[in-house]
Amino acid sequence: MKDINKHSSPKNITIGDIAKELGLSKTTISRAISGKGRIGAETRQRVHKYILEHNYRPNLVAKGLAQSKTYNIGVILPADANLTEIPFFQSCLMGICDAAASMDYDVLVTTVTDDDISLLQRLIDNQKVDGVVLTRSLVHDLPAQYLKEVGIPFVLIGTSEDEDIVQIDSNHEAGCCELTTLVLKSGCERVALLAGNQNHMVNRSRYRGYVKAFLDTGIEIDNNLVHLNLNNNILIQKAVNGILDNGADCILCSDDFICSKVLAHLEEMNIAIPDRVKVASFYNSNNLENHTPPITALNISIKELGVTAGKHLIKIISGETTSRKSLVNYEIVLKKSTS
DNA sequence: GTCAGTCAAAGTAAAGCGGA
DNA sequence: TCCGCTTTACTTTGACTGAC
Known part of the structure; x- marks a missing residue:
């Protein structure tokens, strides 16, 4: 010996x-x-x-060996996340880590882009994780397709049309519909929408909520006031100029990135909020909360999304059944920007 | 047949060991 | 010194053994 x-x-x-x-x-x-x-x-x-x-x-390594498990879960973040999106993914990650630690799991993090999932494939090929949390849902969701093919348990933070995928999300469509309806009923007649990448499922849901509010209230949408796929500052500024020329009295932004760019551009043009134009965002963040005036926005507990995703994933790994779709509550926080 | 316990195998990095 | 083979570490679990 x-x-x-x-x-x-x-x-x-x-x-x-x-x-x-x-x-x-x-x-x-x-x-x-x-x-x-x-x-x-x-x-x-x-x-x-x-x-x-x-x-x-x-010894968890030996335990994993005997059970053919790693006691690790993977968290997949988008490599192309912009600066304003980082707090969202950070809060998700914190929630997932909390859930994992409470169930004796550890977390490995990697990134993918819309068309390159090689780092995710490496994680799976090397048997580093028992399951995966995807933190962004796409219309053409390469990571989700791949994980389905290889049969690795995974959950999606977001919404998918694929009914086989376990999804953790907030009801964006209902929240955006509710906020749009509030604005329409407050007396605004020319309510514009500036929305992001329509390859992201969340942006599609938000757009549907906006459209549904108009249908419910019997008001016709003016397409001159709707701009989708605003992926950079130049497009956003052009869109703002366009909707102001078309008489917009309220700007709804599909997320805090677009909203922060809109606010900056309005300030440059000395356009007063809410006197000249009202502004609201379908997604809240610290940037918007600290803005003067404070911005009306939809509030979601991002960390709760992460905790729920982590717990659901580990349940699936353990062979337990779980609900296909879990919705985390939202709230509309009314601030001076729409008063 | 039942009960209480043992054997062996699973994966793989690192260390040990013998021969060239 | 280097190369290649063997052993060890670690836990769990189905199959097996021995006593009653």
Whole structure:
């Protein structure tokens, strides 16, 4: 028997040490700890007494080996997230980490772009994780398609038309419809929408909510006031100029990135909010909360999205059934920008 | 047949060991 | 010294053994 301590740091007590000390096999110790399999009550008590006295902690690598599990979950972030999106993904990640830690899992993070999922494939090929949380939903969702093909458990933070995918989201369509209706009923007659990339499912849901509010209130949409796929500042500024020329009295922004660019452009043009034009966002953030005047926005607990996603994923990994779609509550926070 | 316990195998990095 | 093979570490679990 070689001396394994010769080249290593002080080692933790193992199941083998306990077996040797108590004159039992490693199997018997394992069964006494797990409660699975037949074992005498007195033996079980002896083992439990010993592990309590010696602060035994199972080796998760070996446990994973025996169960063909890694006790890791992967979190996939978009590599092309812009600066204003980072707080969203950070809060998601914190929620996922909390959920994972509470269920004895660790988290590995990697990134994908819309058309390059090689880092996700590497994570799966190398068997680094038992399951995956996708933090962005796309219309043509390459990561989701890939994970379905290879049969790895995963959940999606967002919405998908694929009914096989477990989805964690807020009801964006209902929230945006509610906020748009509030604005329409407050007396605004020319309510514009500036929305982002329509390849992102969330932006489609927000657009549907805007349209539904007009249908419900019986007001016709003026397409001159609707601009989609605003992916950069130049497009946003052009859109703002266009809707102001078309008499917009309220600007609804599909997210805080667009909203912050709109606010900056309005300030440059010395256009007063809310006196000349009202502004609201379908997604809230610290940037908007700290703006003068404060901006009316839809509020969602992003960390709760992450916690829910993490818990659902680990349930699926453990073989438990879970609901296909979970919705996290939203609230409309009315501020001076629409008063 | 039942009960209580043991054996062996799973994956893989790192260390040990023998021969060239 | 280098190369390549063997052993070890770690836990779980189905199959197996021995006593009654």
